Amino acid sequence: MQLKLFYAIGLASLLILLNSCYYDKFNEIHPLDGYKNPCDSTADSTYTHSIRYIMSYNCTSCHNSSTASGNITLDSYEAVVEQTKNGNLMGCVQHENGYTAMPLGAKIPDCQIEKLQQWVNANYPK
C-alpha cells in the first residue's frame, strides 16, 4: 500500500519535471518574444504569428544576414516572401526534385509545411 503511494508520487513528480523541462528548453531555444508553437492550428498563418517562427526554428541559423548560405537570408518578411514567390522555398522544404532539400539533411514537420502553404495561398499576409 505504502509502496504504491510512493510510486504514484514518484510518477507524478517525474511527469511534472519532464513537463517543465520541455517548456524551459522550448523557451531557451526560441527566445523570440511571444513564441508560439508553429503548428498551433489556432494561430493565423501570418508572418508575424507563424512563419517567422518556422523560419527561426528551422532555417535562420544558416540563412541570416551574417551567414547567408547559398546567398539567401530568411530573417525578414521581404526575404521570405521573395524566396517563397520564386518557388524555391516550398520546393526545398517539400524535398521536390530539382531543389536542394532543406533544412540540410532533414525535413520540417508536415504541419509546418501546411502552415507555409496556407500562407502562400492567402497571398503572404504579414
Ligand code: HEC
Ligand atoms: C545547416 C544549414 C542550413 C539550414 C538549417 C537551412 N539551410 Fe537552406 N541552404 C543551406 C546551404 C549551405 C545552401 C546552399 C546549397 C547549395 O548551394 O547547394 C542552402 C540553400 C537554400 C536555398 C536555395 C536552394 C537552391 O536550390 O539553391 C533555399 C531556398 C533554402 N536554402 C531554404 C531553406 C529553408 C526554407 C530552410 C529551413 C526550412 C533552410 N534553408 C535551412 C544551408 C541551410
